[in-house]
Amino acid sequence: MNITDVQTLSCDAGWRNYYFVKIATDAGITGWAEFDEGFGSPGVTAVIHKLGEMLIGRPVPGPEHFYAEAYSRTRPAAGGVVAEGIGALENALMDVRAKSLGVPCYELLGGKVRDTLRVYWSHCPAWRINHPKYFGPGVTDLDGVKAMGAEARERGFTALKSNTFIFDEGPAYAWRPGFAAPFYPELNADRRIIRNLRDCLEALRDGAGDDMDILIDLNFNFKTEGYLKILRAIADQDIFWVEIDSYSPDALAYIRNHSPHPISSCETLFGGREFLPYFQKSAIDVAIVDVVWNGAWQSMKIANLADIHEVNVAPHNFYGHLCTMMNAHFACSVPNFRVMETDIDRLAWDSELFTHVPQYRDGHLVVPDRPGWGTEPIEEAIKAHPPKPGGGLIRPRQSR
Incomplete structure (x- = not known):
């Protein structure tokens, strides 16, 4: 062939x-x-x-x-x-x-270890704050955040992940200086940011209830000093993990050693060589692996390396439905799986683009057993929605 x-x-x-x-x-x-x-x-x-x-x-x-x-x-x-x-x-x-x-792709990765994968509702409520045109109803305040926590619970999910937002200047907006939104390259964590972060976590907990696992993603938005200030400020919160992006394993190990919460990281790394220092320095509790970036075969090697160092892995997954299926085949094949990221808020036309969409049951993704990844893009549907210039993190944004 x-x-x-x-x-x-x-x-x-x-x-x-x-x-x-x-x-x-x-x-x-x-x-x-x-x-x-x-x-x-x-x-x-x-x-x-x-x-x-x-x-x-x-x-x-x-x-x-x-x-x-x-x-x-x-x-x-x-x-x-x-x-x-x-x-x-x-x-x-x-x-x-x-x-x-x-055969399904997981057979080429060594076979399934599990049939379903616990997931967390990612970007809850980020998509409805950042992109209300596509993901409604829009969230503009802390009452909307509380309502989203309740929605996640009512829909059977057991975990959700949020980001950093500002609520005290009118309609809510995301705080993402690590991605130049706003352009604030010093990446400091001031009292206002910390206060807004605490308010968001408390609103989610009020809505979701005591049984919901809440994750927080701080991305590249702060430096070591700022991450430590935030961790001290939310020490009393019940957090599943705090996600931190850092290209310094030494700095992240220092943060983890002073953190009351588990630390996850590494979603922007490539290959075992880049992951290894984080394992050797005990810098993380959970290694986030991007199967889309690394490829499933190399991702299995990263997961094996993590397992040797007594670390579990979690897929980085905030793309389309095919990516979710690709990540599912990886996650079901590794023994040291922790939890899988997935976006529940979807575009109105997402389901039109693929032959099959992910199936969720009781807060878990059901692993498909169809040959290959278990879904394919539909070319006619792709052509019916032509791409737009720019998009993603590259599109310029106005500073607030």
Whole structure:
């Protein structure tokens, strides 16, 4: 079975675009993967096209062969968008190979350890604050936050994750200086930000009740001093984990050693080499692995490395439905799984874009047993929603 073509497609996803890679073969089997350019990664499409050229006309390679060759050809600039391009192609090749064998992708990853995956409702209430045009009803104040906590409980979810917002200047808005929204590069945590964060956590708890696990994602929005100030300020809160992005394993280890709450991190890292220092320095309680960026095969190696260091893993998953399925096959195959991120607020046309959508039951995602990833993009639907310029984190924002 030889590869005959490698294509990329994209479509409108509201405040961003969805991106897909399609690998065609002379056996009539097509492999799909979803990737992303909006999370600070412009240029992944160009990398996929360039690396895809080395696949056309050749037999479908196994994941070890493909990664070894692709990494060797890009070694001087390993990581970043190059690694994301390799990961996207690796995932699409896995879909091809699994379909050719008539098995789900998890069989190629060693088989299932579990049939369902506990999930947390991510961006609750972030999507309804940041993008009310696409995810309604909009949330503008703390009463809306409380209502979302109650909604998550009523819909059977047992965990949710929120972010940092400002509520005391009129309609609520997100505080994301780590992503230049607003452009506040000093990344300080002042009293007003901490007060608003506490107010948000208390509103969520009031709505969700005592049995809900609440996670908070601080992203890259502060520096070590600021993270420590926040952790001290919310020490009395019942928090499942505090998610912190840091490119310094030493700084994160220092934060963790002074934190009353578990620390999760690493969603923006590539490969075992980048994860290893965080494990060696005991910098994290949970390692967040982006299967979309790293590729499922390399993600399994990262999970194995985490397991050796007595650390559990959680997928980074805030993309489209195909990404959710890809992450599900990874998460069901690793013994050291903690919990899976998923977005419950969806676009009005999300379900039109895929042959199958994720199924949730009692706060858990049911792992599909269909061949490959268990869903495919529908090309006609993708073309019916053409992509828009910009999108994601790259789109300029006005400062408040």
